[in-house]
Amino acid sequence: MINNLKFTADTILVGDGTHLTSSVIILDESGLITSIDKLEDHDPSTVQHFEGCLMPGLINTHCHLELSHMKSKIPSGTGLINFISHVVKFRDVDQKIIDQAIVDADKEMFDNGIQAVGDICNKVDTASQKSKSPIAYYSFVEMFDFMNPKMTDQFYKQYKAVYNDQSDEGLNKKSMVPHAPYSVSPELFDLLAEHVSADQTISIHNQETPAENEMFVHNTGGFLEFFASIGMPIDQVPTKGVNSIIYALANMDPRQKTLLVHNTMTTAKDISDAQDWSNQIYWATCPNANLYIENNLPDYQIFIDHNCKMTIGTDSLSSNWQLSIWEEMKTIAKYKSYVDFDHLVTWACKNGAEALGYSDLLGTIEVGKRPGILHADMRYKTRETNIQSATLTRLV
Numbered sequence: 456m457i458n459n460l461k462f463t464a465d466t467i468l469v470g471d472g473t474h475l476t477s478s479v480i481i482l483d484e485s486g487l488i489t490s491i492d493k494l495e496d497h498d499p500s501t502v503q504h505f506e507g508c509l510m511p512g513l514i515n516t517h518c519h520l521e522l523s524h525m526k527s528k529i530p531s532g533t534g535l536i537n538f539i540s541h542v543v544k545f546r547d548v549d550q551k552i553i554d555q556a557i558v559d560a561d562k563e564m565f566d567n568g569i570q571a572v573g574d575i576c577n578k579v580d581t582a583s584q585k586s587k588s589p590i591a592y593y594s595f596v597e598m599f600d601f602m603n604p605k606m607t608d609q610f611y612k613q614y615k616a617v618y619n620d621q622s623d624e625g626l627n628k629k630s631m632v633p634h635a636p637y638s639v640s641p642e643l644f645d646l647l648a649e650h651v652s653a654d655q656t657i658s659i660h661n662q663e664t665p666a667e668n669e670m671f672v673h674n675t676g677g678f679l680e681f682f683a684s685i686g687m688p689i690d691q692v693p694t695k696g697v698n699s700i701i702y703a704l705a706n707m708d709p710r711q712k713t714l715l716v717h718n719t720m721t722t723a724k725d726i727s728d729a730q731d732w733s734n735q736i737y738w739a740t741c742p743n744a745n746l747y748i749e750n751n752l753p754d755y756q757i758f759i760d761h762n763c764k765m766t767i768g769t770d771s772l773s774s775n776w777q778l779s780i781w782e783e784m785k786t787i788a789k790y791k792s793y794v795d796f797d798h799l800v801t802w803a804c805k806n807g808a809e810a811l812g813y814s815d816l817l818g819t820i821e822v823g824k825r826p827g828i829l830h831a832d833m834r835y836k837t838r839e840t841n842i843q844s845a846t847l848t849r850l851v
């Protein structure tokens with residue numbers, strides 16, 4: 456048949472930790488996988504052969520596309536609270552510069568093999584690019600009220616308007632989400648709970664810095680000082696002497712998919728408490744951003760030991776050198792070399808697609824899906840396996 460694409464490689468990574476050999480992927484012109492056959496059943500001259508691995512498009516479960524103009528603007532290694540203070544300053548920039556940076560960052564992600572993005576937004580700046588992008592965007596419109604019930608209604612109305620105007624055309628989706636445990640009052644959590652349905656994914660930043668647990672456990676620390684310095688003193692921390700994640704989950708709905716982002720300070724007990732609370736917990740790790748902001752990485756072994764559904768995010772260009780899940784995978788492989796390559800692929804493909812509700816179409820190389828096809832010029836599981844020097848190229 457004309458127009459059909461037939462690809463084979465030494466190894467086809469399915470995206471769920473398994474792989475195929477001596478197989479050919481057949482796609483129609485729209486990128487839909489129509490068949491996966493034995494290589495021997497096809498005339499070799501009709502099949503494109505690649506050395507190394509083929510894999511599905513990657514899923515970026517945490518980004519802030521609207522902060523793309525802040526690339527290289529914020530000093531690295533100064534900690535989350537300093538970082539947030541800088542981000543606030545760089546919000547006031549010529550709209551043309553912001554818009555162009557969004558277009559460029561969207562293209563960068565697609566060229567880097569990214570197929571879907573969980574994208575945090577506080578503004579509608581990204582809506583127009585999302586509606587025409589080849590990437591599927593799940594927009595998480597983020598709400599916070601600095602834990603100040605007097606401000607809850609005002610902030611809620613402001614961000615509800617952003618939510619209404621955010622793109623949910625085509626494959627795009629959207630939901631309203633809490634920013635982080637330390638910035639959302641019980642009153643705002645209640646308002647959010649009125650506007651969610653069980654099929655949505657809810658994202659929340661979690662335990663990115665030690666100050667977060669300190670605020671809830673001891674009622675002290677950098678966040679209380681920071682909020683006071685911007686005229687938002689917290690009258691009452693709803694602390695029960697527990698880690699921040701416990702406060703957040705107590706105010707959220709276990710029937711929804713919950714995507715916890717960062718988790719650098721998360722303990723084994725936090726993980727088992729969260730997984731007891733819901734079987735729909737997903738964990739997003741953003742290693743390059745963690746290194747950029749806090750000079751720290753999560754202890755992945757405890758997440759692996761608890762069979763956590765791990766996913767990978769880039770965070771934004773304000774806290775990263777590029778937007779590439781492949782580069783995040785390299786960083787994990789380099790600094791936490793006990794994490795198996797098959798795990799990394801599952802985190803970046805199948806789990807990410809599941810977390811964002813795209814697993815019917817994306818995340819694995821299976822008949823009936825349109826996951827995008829990438830080529831990595833690296834040998835699978837041999838002594839030459841070296842993700843660090845491998846190049847990723849998008850074929851479809």
Ligand SMILES: [Zn+2]
Pocket residue numbers: 517518519575660716770771
């Ligand atoms: Zn973030």
